[in-house]
Amino acid sequence: EAQVTQNPRYLITVTGKKLTVTCSQNMNHEYMSWYRQDPGLGLRQIYYSMNVEVTDKGDVPEGYKVSRKEKRNFPLILESPSPNQTSLYFCASSLREGYGYTFGSGTRLTVV
């Protein structure tokens, strides 16, 4: 089944403890992207990638890192999480421009 898979689905962690949220797609898509969703703010883009080893900042990149070493994987790294990064995170992938993105099920992160 064609899909975008994120792990974990839920995560509660403490301030400052490095974490990684994984994202994998099996559709051979060129583009991948990370968003955070917060009440009243909609979805805001964190980073996106146009292909292997090619990434670009989105609208809210501070406090996050990404890497695209393989086409199928696009992990999101929080080196030192803070409570203001508590949010619902979505990974998405797209075949090419104009096709739209396919979204994962989301990762609900709580930083205490």
Next chain:
Amino acid sequence: AQRVTQPEKLLSVFKGAPVELKCNYSYSGSPELFWYVQYSRQRLQLLLRHISRESIKGFTADLNKGETSFHLKKPFAQEEDSAMYYCALSGRGLTGGGNKLTFGTGTQLKVEL
């Protein structure tokens, strides 16, 4: 910079009434616009792409470049249409890369019996 504005946070209509969810955009190039839907506790799903000019679940949207709008419409609302709807624009990123998708803040549609 690209921007998408959805002026209504909540739209409540009765079943069978027409629905129009507003979306305005700001973009210097030629935009690619989309509507996404998110049902309660589910992932976002692509509803419409303006380039395909399709009708999905009875919804349509027309790109009006003069008014920079891409409003979503449905002639008769159904209870199962209740969801959060996001308008999105695909444009260029900071380094010129394409397919950077920017979302509006969303409109919650509530269809009442």
